[in-house]
Amino acid sequence: MKPVLTVIKRNFASNLIALIITILVVLLSTTSSDASISISRGNYTYLYMLMIPFFIVYFNFSKLIHLNATKKDNFWCSILTYIIAAASISMVNTFIHLVIDPMNQTQIVINLLELSGWWENGVFVAFFQQFAFLLMLAVFLHVLLSMQSYWYGWMTDTVLVAIICVFLPIQPLRQILVGFFKLIMFNGNALLHISVCLSISMVLAFVGLAVLKRRSI
DSSP states (O other): OHHHHHHHHHHHHHTHHHHHHHHHHHHHOOOOTTOSEEEOGGGGGHHHHHHHHHHIIIIIGGGGGGGTOOHHHHHHHHHHHHHHHHHHHHHHHHHIIIIIGGGOOSSEEEOHHHHTTOGGGOHHHHHHHHHHHHHHHHHHHHHHHHTTTSHHHHHHHHHHHHHHHHHTTSHHHHHHHHHHHHHHTSOOOHHHHHHHHHHHHHHHHHHHHHHHHHOOO
16 A cells, blocks of 8 residues: 555656646636636646646656556556546636636636536536546546557557548548547536546556556666
């Protein structure tokens, strides 16, 4: 248990820069008073979930041996880190949208909780939908970044770029892509949305373990 806690603490400590950047962006973000629409500060909290996989994958992995943790231990500790971070960010953005956003009476405040349709299901359910999405996002980035040292990582990058380039111009394929994003993000069906996001996270986690077995310290 002690090595697990040590690795998790290391993960969060190494992401202090990401936390500071996120806090600064949230506090300093502004919208013109002349605009009819304002972007909620809570949206910028997502930056933290986008940044932490980079620090964990590229800076923490080589320090494993000094923490007496195996590669497998480190991976699952990383997943636990993402779970804690996703829950925290979801809680913060939910609080911002519930308490701070309504203070702006002169503009329409756009928060991803509303835009995605999660808020229609109530505060509690919206929190879990947001949590599931953020966890899936972090695990996806972790696995993708872990692959970059290998040929299949480059191939995955190429396939992802090809999908975007090919699917966007062609109407039927674009609808498939739009449908996928509606499923994983813009989905008001709470049970379906949470199930899909957690299932994808689980599949990605096992893919990440397979990649980890080939990775050297």
